[in-house]
Amino acid sequence: MSHSFRTRLLALLAALLLPTLPAMAATPLACGTYQAVDGGARFIVESTHQAVRIYDGQPPTRYLIRQQDQTLHAADLSNGFSADYTLSADGKRIGGLLGDYVLESTARCNASPTAPANSCRADIDGCMDSAYSATPVQLKQWCQEDLPFACERLLSSYVEQARTGQPSNLPEPDLAEPAVCREGTPAFDEAACRAAAREVLGLALAKAMAGTLAGGPAPALPAVQLDEVLQLCRRHPDAGFCGKVADAHLDAGRYPGAREALQQACAAGGEERTCRRAQVLAAVDVADLAAVAATALPCGDYAASSGLMDALSFADQGLVSMSGNSVLRARLEGGAVRIRHDKGGDFVLQPLASGQLLGVDEWNRYALYQRTGGATHCSAPVAYAETPLQQDCPAGTDPQACCAAGKLQGCNTLGHRKALAGDWAGAAPYYQTLCRAGVRAGCENLRSVYEHTGDEDIPGKLLALCKQDGTGRHVACDLYETTDWAMLGMGARRMQAVEPAAADDAPAQAGNRTSHRK
Numbered sequence: 001m002s003h004s005f006r007t008r009l010l011a012l013l014a015a016l017l018l019p020t021l022p023a024m025a026a027t028p029l030a031c032g033t034y035q036a037v038d039g040g041a042r043f044i045v046e047s048t049h050q051a052v053r054i055y056d057g058q059p060p061t062r063y064l065i066r067q068q069d070q071t072l073h074a075a076d077l078s079n080g081f082s083a084d085y086t087l088s089a090d091g092k093r094i095g096g097l098l099g100d101y102v103l104e105s106t107a108r109c110n111a112s113p114t115a116p117a118n119s120c121r122a123d124i125d126g127c128m129d130s131a132y133s134a135t136p137v138q139l140k141q142w143c144q145e146d147l148p149f150a151c152e153r154l155l156s157s158y159v160e161q162a163r164t165g166q167p168s169n170l171p172e173p174d175l176a177e178p179a180v181c182r183e184g185t186p187a188f189d190e191a192a193c194r195a196a197a198r199e200v201l202g203l204a205l206a207k208a209m210a211g212t213l214a215g216g217p218a219p220a221l222p223a224v225q226l227d228e229v230l231q232l233c234r235r236h237p238d239a240g241f242c243g244k245v246a247d248a249h250l251d252a253g254r255y256p257g258a259r260e261a262l263q264q265a266c267a268a269g270g271e272e273r274t275c276r277r278a279q280v281l282a283a284v285d286v287a288d289l290a291a292v293a294a295t296a297l298p299c300g301d302y303a304a305s306s307g308l309m310d311a312l313s314f315a316d317q318g319l320v321s322m323s324g325n326s327v328l329r330a331r332l333e334g335g336a337v338r339i340r341h342d343k344g345g346d347f348v349l350q351p352l353a354s355g356q357l358l359g360v361d362e363w364n365r366y367a368l369y370q371r372t373g374g375a376t377h378c379s380a381p382v383a384y385a386e387t388p389l390q391q392d393c394p395a396g397t398d399p400q401a402c403c404a405a406g407k408l409q410g411c412n413t414l415g416h417r418k419a420l421a422g423d424w425a426g427a428a429p430y431y432q433t434l435c436r437a438g439v440r441a442g443c444e445n446l447r448s449v450y451e452h453t454g455d456e457d458i459p460g461k462l463l464a465l466c467k468q469d470g471t472g473r474h475v476a477c478d479l480y481e482t483t484d485w486a487m488l489g490m491g492a493r494r495m496q497a498v499e500p501a502a503a504d505d506a507p508a509q510a511g512n513r514t515s516h517r518k
Contacts, residue, residue: 027091029067031109034094034101043094043101049112059239060269062148064124072096075124078240080149082125120145140232148238155229155244162219220252233261239270246277250360253350255281255289262366276306277366284368288354293335297381298349298357301374307359307367309347313374318381319482329482331381336360342444385473387438408434408442415445424452435476436465443479451488459485 034043041055045065051074053061064075067087072094075082085096092103115121120142127142131153134142139157142150181193226249233242246261262270262278270278281289298314311323318330320339328347330339337357338346347364349357359367393402393409399417402410415430428449434442443462450458459480466477 027089029065029072029087029091029094030103030106032106033104035104037100037102039099041099041101042104045109047110047112050110057271059265059271064121075128076149077124078148078238080128080131080153082128120147120150140228143232143236146236148236148241151229151232151236151238151241152244154232155241155248158221158225158229159218159248162221218247218251221248223252223254226252226254226257230257230261233264237264237268239265239268239274241265242268243270243274247365250365253291255291255352255358256286258366259284259286259289280306280366280368284352284354284356288352288356289358290353291335291358292351292353294332294337294351297330297332297337297378298351298371299375299378301372302357302369303372304359304364304367304369307364307369309364309367312369314378315375316379326484327482329381329478342447382473382478384475384478385438385471386440386475389434389439389441403430403433408437408439412439412442415442419445419448419452424449425455428453428455428458432461435462435479438475440475440479443476447479447483447488450485454489454493456489459483 029045029048031045031047034045036042039055041053043051043053045051049064049066051063051065053063059078061079062077064077066073070087070089072085072087073082074085083097085094087094094101120127127147128149131139131142131150134150134153136154136157139150139154143154181188229245229248233245242261242265246258246265249255249257249261259278259281262274262281266275266278297318300314302312302314304310309322313321314330315321320328320330322328328339328341330337332338335350337349337351339349340346346361348359348361349364349369350360352358355371357369359365359369389408389412391409392407393399393413397410399410399413403414404410411430411433415427415434418424418427418430428446431442431446431449435446436442443465446458446462449455462476462480466472466474466480468474469477
């Protein structure tokens with residue numbers, strides 16, 4: 001995406017969100033502190049070319065700035081984009097995408113270093129525009145110019161490469177500059193370009209949202225890349241970049257590196273949560289931060305000062321009581337302790353040489369669990385027999401015919417259709433078919449039927465499936481034992497009391513509330 005097109009996008013966004021100030025001749029921007037009219041943010045102009053935005057509880061954001069008449073051009077070095085802001089005639093007010101700021105106090109301007117020719121700083125807008133097509137070598141060079149956006153882009157390119165197995169240095173196709181925006185060409189049309197900018201802006205926002213919602217564990221980066229980004233964090237500490245370096249080391253099981261990067265992030269102005277995490281890990285010796293492959297589940301009580309779960313009690317057969325009296329099931333997998341939760345994923349705890357458990361999942365990241373007592377002997381967990389859900393009913397195939405032929409994917413699809421239409425009772429037989437076959441997702445969605453309908457037959461159906469198996473290893477046994485049926489029943493009754501006559505609206509509402517396991 002070219003600089004001119006990016007500028008149009010940001011100008012469009014600013015025009016939609018914020019008013020502009022009257023056009024008048026402006027005096028030079030004064031160095032000092034500008035206070036936000038709304039909120040507690042401060043925009044501190046340090047020199048004629050440098051500024052920083054500070055907001056309590058957030059890392060500082062640094063800018064390269066330049067003034068031309070009444071316009072202040074600000075390049076965000078932390079996030080990698082630039083935009084124009086409007087100055088008042090007296091130079092005491094800044095308005096634009098940042099919000100409105102008023103000069104609170106002046107200060108002496110610092111000297112502005114001269115950017116070397118051919119450096120990223122010398123052409124900061126062009127450099128930012130080409131960040132997504134830059135090679136790792138270029139990004140590392142720009143990072144060494146103390147530009148956090150280049151450091152973060154280098155790390156994200158490594159993560160993308162680890163996910164796909166291919167280098168990620170190509171421009172994003174859906175953000176390519178439209179022909180109508182290429183100035184100096186026959187196709188250029190200012191009005192059409194603005195319309196195209198609106199469309200591209202919508203695509204970009206949709207892509208960002210999709211990226212936020214997309215999941216999956218982050219891949220472990222190669223040691224050479226982890227060493228490289230940690231070294232860059234040491235030499236060019238930035239709260240955002242170093243925080244991401246810490247996460248990369250945590251995902252790779254390199255906990256001493258994660259601890260060091262967290263400390264760098266905190267020292268560089270990291271938010272309170274980052275500093276708390278750094279403090280927790282700083283209390284553990286480096287040698288004790290080594291991961292130890294678990295050969296048995298923990299037994300007894302554990303507590304942590306952070307994380308979603310502040311207290312855990314491990315008992316017989318892998319049952320785990322959480323704070324709030326929820327009961328889940330733990331298992332060993334890959335040398336870690338995994339606790340399956342009701343959102344289709346796991347809480348993951350890694351045993352350390354210190355005897356503590358380190359939270360490495362998104363919910364309990366960096367939480368450090370210390371044994372506090374409780375039981376000293378627990379019976380071994382049950383290995384439940386689970387049947388994978390085969391993808392045996394391709395798109396375009398009649399799911400009813402698939403289900404009738406014994407293809408479970410078709411039954412699953414029919415259950416989802418019923419549930420998304422608000423007919424949870426109608427979905428139950430299809431989910432029960434899957435559960436009977438040992439498909440965990442079927443049993444979980446059968447539990448969801450109870451959550452929405454309060455059908456008292458559901459717990460009995462799961463218990464009956466468990467007993468029919470005769471081994472105690474059917475996945476229905478696990479779901480029956482780890483579900484708080486009384487709590488779910490209360491929730492179903494409250495839902496029915498609040499929406500006693502919502503049958504006509506049920507399809508849309510149920511569809512918005514439900515997250516089915518595929």
